[in-house]
Amino acid sequence: MENPTPDPSETGRLSESLAAILPSLEAFNQFDGSDNAGRDRANWTALLDRSLPQSGAGLDEVLRELSEIVIPNGLRNGAPGFSGWVTTAPTTSAVAATLASTVAGSQRYWIQAFHHLEAVALRWLAELLCLPAEHAGVFVSGGSVANLIGLGAARQFVFEKAGIDPARDGLAGDRRWRIYASSEVHHVVTRAAGVLGLGRSNVCAVKTGTDLRIDVAALREQLLTDRNDGILPVAIVATAGTVNTGVIDPIEAMADLAAEFGVWLHVDGAYGLPGILDPRVVDLFRGVERADSVAVDPHKWLAVPVGCGATFVRNRGLIGRAFTMETAEYLEGSVSDGPVDSPFDDFGETYFHWSVEQSAPSRGVQVWAVLREIGADGMRARVVRDNSFARQLADHVQADNRLELLADPVLSICCFRYRRPGFDEERLATVNGAIMRQLRADGVCVPSATTVNGRYAIRPCFINPRTTARDVEELARRVRRHGDELSTAV
């Protein structure tokens, strides 16, 4: 078919083009054979690192290069044995929804179904995660921005009380302030403090107990001392599922302190909040409903495509004042106040006033698709299964005298290591580091690593919908086997 538009880029041939790359995508999703993207990097980067083409190669060539070079060298974080960091590849309905929104809902405003699904999905997500219905939500690009929005609302709240509009006038003067979080807090919270002009150094790292949860007595002590010193408390940050070990701060006790000191309570549940669906641990989340703001990441445990986080706040007006774009003639001026005769007569919910993005994809459709597909029951089954995987692995580790459990699993993370009599901490760290490198090179079972109370830990985090109990057993077997082989060499 001849291209009917004056622009050289193809705007039709959608089915044909998708069909052209589907075999390569299907093959990729089998995760067959070894993952050579790392070893072969020089080969495929050489094919891609071209200078700017002056004349285009055409759609068919793009599709060929996608199929033959790009997709086969993609990221296998969805492979069944992958359990690293807190990431996985999306499930099918979320992929289809994303494609649909890219084609048919490529902005999140105006009157259109994708925009409408933002609100539906936020409502479902709040209910799923036991957040109060009156909390207002907004989808953002991920946990980094979700935490930034929550802390931006906190900043607005506390400085407005002091007679300052920080969004409008900035943070002038000689005031001192602090954000309180445990030493296990995710670094995006610290970065958010930097971006918001609150300062990274004003994030006070409160010590944890050996259980790696914030020490509430130490937090109270710090709040008291700082109050006497005239330091303004901006927020208390509770982590519901730390990225290192998956522990949940004592949210209820922190909510009590927040109430006592009149401080904003922010909960970072980017990874762990869906854990609230597991009846075995639901009590650990008590108090989350009292938070002033909550960050969650559907692109983690809900396995929608990366680029989907969400913030919920008790007071929508605050995020509105913190993040408003102000009225702009070119935006508002083009929308009518009269009857709605066109989808472009009304922006719908003005999410661009509650976030740091104006143009943004419709992300709600992804969350809607997954929850419509498997329901709250399906999501609960996933979370329970993943938490059980961590416990299954912990049991296996404890039954093997060459393996050592470094922290009891709370959610779906299990921190453990290979051990050997007579090895000191340094040698253990060396052996386990070598085991990790071997696991990554094998590419079959790929966890990540961290340190737990100063000890090097192998750290699988089970959120991957493709993982089975066999993959969990295989990881333990491989750690043991590689450890036995490699410990003779260190």
Ligand SMILES: *Cc1c(COP(=O)(O)O)cnc(C)c1O
């Ligand atoms: C992943 C994570 C973040 C950061 O989220 P991104 O989506 O990676 O930006 C923040 N906090 C916690 C607890 C996380 O697990």
